[in-house]
Amino acid sequence: MPSVPHGGRLVGRQIGEGLEEARGDAAPLPVVTLDDREACDLEMIGSGAMSPLEGFMGEHEYESVLESMRLPTGPLWSLPVTLSAKPGEKVPAPGDEVALRSPWGAVCGTMSVTEVFRADHRREASKVLLTEDPSHPGAAYLAGLSGTCIAGPVVSFRDRASESFPRYRLDPRETRVLFRSLGWRSVTAFQTRNPVHRAHEYIQKCALEVTDGLLLHPLVGRTKEDDIPADVRMRCYEVLLDGYFPRGRVAMSVFPAAMRYAGPREAVFHAIVRKNYGCTHFIVGRDHAGVGSFYGTYDAQAMMLGLPQEELGIVPLCFEHAFYCRVCDGMATSKTCPHGDADHIVLSGRRVREMLAAGETPPGEFTRPEIARLLTSWASAGRE
């Protein structure tokens, strides 16, 4: 059966029907503008993906998450979810009702302001990202915030007509019905912000050997400028779904979160959120949610396995770095292959990007040929 939502109840703070009326009600309210990340967070809170959160965090929640990785009410929670006041906009006061405006100008929700507080984002970077280095994209983001946070429960307006990837946009209630309908009692979630290569496919199929179903859940919220765009990544996944996975055992839906690049803490967040989508297992790969060399290869796995598993409520499936071994003539990891590095075909994400930029095609042992064609086609369009 699908996982029990984190905190025991799936929050729903989203309006889909009656959207025009809701927007009309919000029209006279003072406005707080969201940035890309906050807009993603609003959607996730509204849909229940971030259950038990019902809004942007207040100071007590923020401090509790920073210091103990828990909400004040007890459940594990690894990342602060805050809304920053923006320069040039009047800061609302507790008791105010405000309209939340997306970065592209649409009113996308409302908020009942309960608190305004000062956040120490340098300390947040140090605690959550384990660095204040401005070359870390998460630290750079935090350094650009005003430091004034506006807290309170939100209502998110879900405008399906304006959503990207509408064919693949399922909220937690929908994925839960999907899993029940397909008879999946155990479901592994796979999170990625990269195009799918054979190493990913290998660990996805390993997971599929031990659970009833697999939810491919590519992240489509805000990422780094040099990450491969979500629409390209989605097309790569479609190739895999059409040609390399059995029908009825794999579903794909987009994960509308923004990346924080918080490594271990973000891995915990990714797992908890997938529990809310109804998944029972979660794949934690190498350097999960990491960036550059800020985190150790298996730090995220160590943090996940160090938490009380009954509180986490979703089973982490930890995989080592997968590669193609010429001698084994197949995909493997150091757990299953006795051969040395010279026999292994391993390419980093950076190396793949360099190859694509140079007009080279990644080898078939690394990437399925259809996916390689998609990536080279995208890269050549970019060069032109």
Add this chain to the structure above:
Amino acid sequence: MMGAGLVILVSGPGADGVMDRLAGHLGRRGAGVEVISGDSRLGAAAADVCAMLARHGVTVLTSSDPGPCGARVERAEAAELDCEERMDAFLRRLELSGAVPAPPHELDPQEEESVRRRLEELGYL
């Protein structure tokens, strides 16, 4: 039961049917509900009874205007709630303002069927 109750005044033709359906939805959400129809024998006392029940955390559905009774009063025309989508949107607004409980995290059969239809349309099922 909620800390503060609520009076929902449903007016117009078909009010009794709408109140019954609303009561069903609210009951499934765990709200304490009373329906006081316009032809109840309470007469002029109906408004006082509504207010009293609401003060004790009950969600009161009535077609008799209670006037200024000291409780929160939400007004709706029966014709505005004549289909499930509109009724759902109405309940949702009340829920998000904290006036009625959220539905249980498992969907009721009707909502589940609606989600299933969408999943079929999208090609998942």
